[in-house]
Amino acid sequence: xxxxxxxxxxxxxxxxxxxxxxxxxxxxxxxxxxMRAVGLTHQRSNVYFHDLLGALQETGRFRxxxxxxxxxxxxxxxxxxxxxxxxxxxHVETAFAPEDSRxxxxxxxxxxxxxxxxxxxxxFVERAACPMLDPETKFCRVHAxxxxxxxxxxxxxxxxxxxxxxxxxxxxxxxxxxxxxxxxQVCYNAIGYTLEDLGLEMxxxxxxxxxxxxxxxxxxxxxxxAGERVFGLTATSEIASSDAPPPN
Numbered sequence: 001x002x003x004x005x006x007x008x009x010x011x012x013x014x015x016x017x018x019x020x021x022x023x024x025x026x027x028x029x030x031x032x033x034x035m036r037a038v039g040l041t042h043q044r045s046n047v048y049f050h051d052l053l054g055a056l057q058e059t060g061r062f063r064x065x066x067x068x069x070x071x072x073x074x075x076x077x078x079x080x081x082x083x084x085x086x087x088x089x090x091h092v093e094t095a096f097a098p099e100d101s102r103x104x105x106x107x108x109x110x111x112x113x114x115x116x117x118x119x120x121x122x123x124f125v126e127r128a129a130c131p132m133l134d135p136e137t138k139f140c141r142v143h144a145x146x147x148x149x150x151x152x153x154x155x156x157x158x159x160x161x162x163x164x165x166x167x168x169x170x171x172x173x174x175x176x177x178x179x180x181x182x183x184x185q186v187c188y189n190a191i192g193y194t195l196e197d198l199g200l201e202m203x204x205x206x207x208x209x210x211x212x213x214x215x216x217x218x219x220x221x222x223x224x225x226a227g228e229r230v231f232g233l234t235a236t237s238e239i240a241s242s243d244a245p246p247p248n
Contacts, residue, residue: 011048011183011186011187011190012186013186013189013190013193016186016187016189016190016191017189017190017193017194019190020037020190020191020194020195021194021197023037024037024194024195024198029198029225030225031086031221031222031225034083034086034087034195034225035086035087035090037083037191038083038084038086038087038191039087041148041187041191042145042148042151045148045151045183045184045187046151048183049151049152049154049180049183052177052179052180052183053154056177056179061177062154062156062175062176062177063156064154064155064156065155065156065157065158065161066153066154066155068139069137069138069139070138070158070161071129071133071138071140072155072161072162072164072165073153073155073161074129074130074133074138074140075123075124075127075128075129075130075165076120076121076123076124076170077118077119077120077123077206077207078130078147078149078150078206078207078208079147079149079204079205079206079207080147080148080149080204080205080207080210081188081191081192081202081204081205082195082200082201082202082203082205082210082224082231083191083195084147084148085205085207085210085211085214086214086220086221086224087145088142088145088146088147088207088211089211089214089215091142091144091145092104092105092108092132092142092145092211093105095142095144095145104131104132104141105215107131107132108131108132108208108211108212109212109215109216110131111128111130111131111208112208112209112211112212113212114128115128115208116206116208116209116212120170121170121171124164124168124170125168125169125170127168131208147207148184148187148188149184151184152180152181152183152184153176153180154176154177154180155174155175155176156174156175156176156177157174157175160172160173160174160175161174188204199227200224200225200227201224201227201228201229201230201231203231205231210231213230213231213232217230
């Protein structure tokens, strides 16, 4: 069993799988329970990352260089699972004024039409900023509902991020800590195995393409919940957020 610094317990796939399986066994499988499961996963991840960052900083093993408005890593491909795609789509539809929601959906659909199929590296070189990134403030407009992949991104060097950005080189690595990505993979594996066991489509999806599918197909959630393969998007090898080398 992996241990994070200072005794912070890292989750295990088998344990988390049982947690999700028990949750759906007790509460049933529905739109509400899927949304609750994603929301609870995000909340628990927030706590884990907060404690992990504090422990790493205290031991001197890692210090995050990320800050508000720093958005170098928001110019790449983001992978997520279907439940998170539906959760994010619902947030975009309900967390804003109607006209702002419609404008953001249009922005996401346009971004997908121009960049679908491109790798994370290609998007980084082209500076294809996430359509949910505010172009002026560089703040994430959907920060509260952002996928686990985004939550796991922590750079230990602003200099490295700036160098990669200035040189348009996605292969310049920024130091990070594997615990962030290992935690995210455990969560994805656990909820993925659970819902796949229940007969649902669970291949990793590219975020904007998944949202476009949800908004352009009728009754996408209901059909997915019934076991239909509504996305038709295949998983790529870029499970994190880019095709750059893994973190140190």
